[in-house]
Amino acid sequence: xxxxxxxxxxxxxxxxxxxxxxxxxxxxxxxxxxxxxxxxxxxxxxxxxxxxxxxxxxxxxxxxxxxxxxxxxxxxxxxxxxxxxxxxxxxxxxxxxxxxxxxxxxxxxxxxxxxxxxxxxxxxxxxxxxxxxxxxxxxxxxxxxxxxxxxxxxxxxxxxxxxxxxxxxxxxxxxxxxxxxxxxxxxxxxxxxxxxxxxxxxxxxxxxxxxxxxxxxxxxxxxxxxxxxxxxxxxxxxxxxxxxxxxxxxxxxxxxxxxxxxxxxxxxxxxxxxxxxxxxxxxxxxxxxxxxxxxxxxxxxxxxxxxxxxxxxxxxxxxxxxxxxxxxxxxxxxxxxxxxxxxxxxxxxxxxxxxxxxxxxxxxxxxxxxxxxxxxxxxxxxxxxxxxxxxxxxx
Amino acid sequence: xxxxxxxxxxxxxxxxxxxxxxxxxxxxxxxxxxxxxxxxxxxxxxxxxxxxxxxxxxxxxxxxxxxxxxxxxxxxxxxxxxxxxxxxxxxxxxxxxxxxxxxxxxxxxxxxxxxxxxxxxxxxxxxxxxxxxxxxxxxxxxxxxxxxxxxxxxxxxxxxxxxxxxxxxxxxxxxxxxxxxxxxxxxxxxxxxxxxxxxxxxxxxxxxxxxxxxxxxxxxxxxxxxxxxxxxxxxxxxxxxxxxxxxxxxxxxxxxxxxxxxxxxxxxxxxxxxxxxxxxxxxxxxxxxxxxxxxxxxxxxxxxxxxxxxxxxxxxxxxxxxxxxxxxxxxxxxxxxxxxxxxxxxxxxxxxxxxxxxxxxxxxxxxxxxxxxxxxxxxxxxxxxx
Numbered sequence: 001x002x003x004x005x006x007x008x009x010x011x012x013x014x015x016x017x018x019x020x021x022x023x024x025x026x027x028x029x030x031x032x033x034x035x036x037x038x039x040x041x042x043x044x045x046x047x048x049x050x051x052x053x054x055x056x057x058x059x060x061x062x063x064x065x066x067x068x069x070x071x072x073x074x075x076x077x078x079x080x081x082x083x084x085x086x087x088x089x090x091x092x093x094x095x096x097x098x099x100x101x102x103x104x105x106x107x108x109x110x111x112x113x114x115x116x117x118x119x120x121x122x123x124x125x126x127x128x129x130x131x132x133x134x135x136x137x138x139x140x141x142x143x144x145x146x147x148x149x150x151x152x153x154x155x156x157x158x159x160x161x162x163x164x165x166x167x168x169x170x171x172x173x174x175x176x177x178x179x180x181x182x183x184x185x186x187x188x189x190x191x192x193x194x195x196x197x198x199x200x201x202x203x204x205x206x207x208x209x210x211x212x213x214x215x216x217x218x219x220x221x222x223x224x225x226x227x228x229x230x231x232x233x234x235x236x237x238x239x240x241x242x243x244x245x246x247x248x249x250x251x252x253x254x255x256x257x258x259x260x261x262x263x264x265x266x267x268x269x270x271x272x273x274x275x276x277x278x279x280x281x282x283x284x285x286x287x288x289x290x291x292x293x294x295x296x297x298x299x300x301x302x303x304x305x306x307x308x309x310x311x312x313x314x315x316x317x318x319x320x321x322x323x324x325x326x327x328x329x330x331x332x333x334x335x336x337x338x339x340x341x342x343x344x345x346x347x348x349x350x351x352x353x354x355x356x357x358x359x360x361x362x363x364x365x366x367x368x369x370x371x372x373x374x375x376x377x378x379x380x381x382x383x384x385x386x387x388x389x390x391x392x393x394x395x
Numbered sequence: 396x397x398x399x400x401x402x403x404x405x406x407x408x409x410x411x412x413x414x415x416x417x418x419x420x421x422x423x424x425x426x427x428x429x430x431x432x433x434x435x436x437x438x439x440x441x442x443x444x445x446x447x448x449x450x451x452x453x454x455x456x457x458x459x460x461x462x463x464x465x466x467x468x469x470x471x472x473x474x475x476x477x478x479x480x481x482x483x484x485x486x487x488x489x490x491x492x493x494x495x496x497x498x499x500x501x502x503x504x505x506x507x508x509x510x511x512x513x514x515x516x517x518x519x520x521x522x523x524x525x526x527x528x529x530x531x532x533x534x535x536x537x538x539x540x541x542x543x544x545x546x547x548x549x550x551x552x553x554x555x556x557x558x559x560x561x562x563x564x565x566x567x568x569x570x571x572x573x574x575x576x577x578x579x580x581x582x583x584x585x586x587x588x589x590x591x592x593x594x595x596x597x598x599x600x601x602x603x604x605x606x607x608x609x610x611x612x613x614x615x616x617x618x619x620x621x622x623x624x625x626x627x628x629x630x631x632x633x634x635x636x637x638x639x640x641x642x643x644x645x646x647x648x649x650x651x652x653x654x655x656x657x658x659x660x661x662x663x664x665x666x667x668x669x670x671x672x673x674x675x676x677x678x679x680x681x682x683x684x685x686x687x688x689x690x691x692x693x694x695x696x697x698x699x700x701x702x703x704x705x706x707x708x709x710x711x712x713x714x715x716x717x718x719x720x721x722x723x724x725x726x727x728x729x730x731x732x733x734x735x736x737x738x739x740x741x742x743x744x745x746x747x748x749x750x751x752x753x754x755x756x757x758x759x760x761x762x763x764x765x766x767x768x769x770x771x772x773x774x775x776x777x778x779x780x781x
Contacts, residue, residue, distance in 0.1 A: 024673045024676070025673050025674070025677065027669070028669035028670050028672075028673045029670075031665070031666065031669050032666040032669060032670060035662040035663075035665060035666050036662075036666070038662065039659055039662050042658075069491065069551070069553060069562055070553055070554070071491055071553055072553075074458070075485060075553045075554045077597065108455075108456075108459070109455075109456040109458040109459070110455050110456050111454075111455065111456045111634075114647065114648075116651060117647045117651070119643065119644035119647040119648075120644045121644070121647070121648050122456060122458070122648060175455050176453070176454045176455040176459075176631070176632050177628060177629075177630070177632055208455075208459075209630060241560075261736065269426065269659060272422050272425060272426055273422065273426065273662070273663055273666065275418070275419075275422050276418070276419040276422040276423055276663065276666055276667060276670075277419075277666060279415040279416065279418045279419035279422075279670070280415075280419055280666070280669070280670035282415050283412060283415045283416065283670065283674055286411065286412070287677060341650060341651075342650065343648075343649055343650040344648045344649050348458065350648065
């Protein structure tokens with residue numbers, strides 16, 4: 001057993017020390033594997049970043065009320081009467097004055113200019129009720145101040161200012177004939193709200209001719225479980241015909257489609273590229289075995305077993321792939337992690353998000369690299385183990 | 396034995412190696428073909444846009460409504476051949492996940508303006524104009540759901556409701572249209588705006604957008620300015636743009652698809668460039684002695700250069716052409732499942748041409764250095780070596 005181990009160590013050392021003789025071919029395997037891992041990880045980091053932004057936006061103890069069947073805030077309409085009915089509903093937390101902690105909201109799409117392409121893109125303008133700020137977690141005004149009620153003032157999310165032109169603090173923005181002043185920038189824990197523009201609800205309603213029209217109602221639940229009381233109340237009142245969901249459930253639905261799509265693109269691409277890299281790895285390792293034919297035969301002739309030749313070749317291949325995988329992961333981290341991007345989300349408006357690599361994703365990338373190394377080394381290793389001694393010596 | 400036979404025999408001397416290189420090139424071109432299709436489908440709107448068509452939307456954003464009265468006012472602007480209007484319906488069939496592109500349109504003018512894009516029999520057009528509950532369905536949509544003329548289909552909206560509270564409208568399919576060019580997608584449905592406006596519970600007398608055709612595209616700018624000028628300072632200001640600019644901006648909303656495609660295709664090509672380039676160099680090095688013999692037999696340096704380059708180009712074509720063919724197959728298999736997200740997802744003639752240019756370039760780049768080395772090889776050195 002010990003001698004087998006020593007043989008493997010010896011053969012592996014010889015293999016690795018001879019890599020410089022095949023440096024270009026070995027490098028091409030490393031580069032190929034690194035690029036495969038980079039493509040995979042870039043897509044996975046994109047999907048992960050988008051998913052975290054959307055799914056991280058929802059809270060379990062906030063309820064969101066939409067028109068039945070509308071699926072997204074943009075499609076929903078809620079009347080003044082329905083807002084009142086919701087306010088009277090059970091399971092909703094109330095303030096010291098007994099008023100329900102609810103925020104009726106209006107969600108409009110306005111044009112903004114995308115920083116990267118200079119083209120028009122859909123941005124969400126949200127008119128929020130008095131409680132709007134407190135009904136979302138982690139909202140902090142990082143520059144300027146909150147808008148004053150009853151004025152044409154807006155506060156904008158940090159993400160939005162990063163990806164779209166013209167929302168600097170103090171600037172004036174025009175939506176159609178209406179003019180607004182940016183008085184504050186807010187941070188929302190990296191959630192989807194950072195891609196939004198917020199203003200006072202009655203001002204938005206009147207300037208956009210939507211008097212007494214609302215799209216959603218957000219409510220603070222007395223506890224996560226009380227959502228069922230509110231749902232039951234809604235189902236039993238024919239005047240309501242609304243959908244009641246926890247904010248967390250609402251955003252989980254919203255993120256799944258885009259995240260799925262990105263992953264569905266990323267994995268097949270990476271796997272196809274992995275096959276290409278595999279062809280390269282096989283080529284490299286077969287060449288390695290061919291180049292060392294005399295060496296392997298000599299070792300066999302002086303008593304080394306076929307198994308050590310097998311393991312030595314396999315380790316060489318796995319090592320090249322692992323190095324490639326590690327370089328790929330490191331480059332993805334350097335170039336893509338934290339990269340800001342924006343795409344069209346479930347509400348037909350832009351969602352700003354950042355690519356986010358995680359240890360689990362890096363694990364998936366390195367695993368793919370090792371599979372390429374394993375398969376790419378296996379067949380050449382078998383050839384090395386089975387090589388007839390005499391042929392090798394005369395080769 | 397002619398040179399081509401020699402090239403072929405050389406290439407397949409080591410069958411496994413040749414096969415592996417062909418496989419890696421094939422995969423790179425498969426990726427290239429499919430991603431070019433993805434890119435084409437995102438820019439198809441821009442490509443099929445007619446130079447003489449303008450789109451008028453609400454200046455705030457195209458999801459904001461315009462008063463229907465704008466139709467008559469826009470029609471009065473000089474230099475316009477035809478105007479039509481439409482409203483987005485937010486349709487789905489049976490389940491909200493079965494999202495459908497459905498628009499309420501003015502039948503006569505809409506089918507006139509888009510007559511260059513969609514093929515519709517004059518009879519079907521007449522029936523559509525007459526039938527209040529009639530709908531025209533694109534061939535792709537009809538095939539997907541197994542609909543035919545005469546069917547009555549319930550289509551729900553996730554935005555609108557009828558005055559009776561229902562979210563579902565029933566349409567009678569009166570015609571199925573086909574695409575006139577490859578860029579046109581037919582995965583959509585049209586129905587009468589009047590029927591929609593009379594039955595919906597809110598938003599009456601508003602439309603989503605206007606499309607107009609100018610008599611002369613050189614007047615586009617003047618007409619766009621005239622229209623937007625007419626509605627300045629009204630409650631619904633307009634933004635008029637060419638169909639091309641509008642579609643381009645819309646595609647850009649999804650993100651920088653072009654950049655993603657370029658990066659991934661670039662990664663795939665760098666990979667094969669490394670693998671194939673190194674292998675070609677190795678192959679030629681192994682054959683040093685032989686090349687010396689060929690030269691001794693009177694082969695000129697130029698002929699040796701052509702032999703090596705011929706081999707690398709043959710290799711690129713043997714991998715690349717089946718790669719593109721496989722891409723075409725994969726895309727036709729995927730098309731039904733991605734038709735909503737990526738209409739017009741297909742291998743285009745342009746892509747094939749670009750692919751062949753890439754193959755030749757790949758062959759030249761990977762073969763050039765080994766070929767030059769082989770050409771310059773001195774007979775004495777070559778025969779002296781190992």
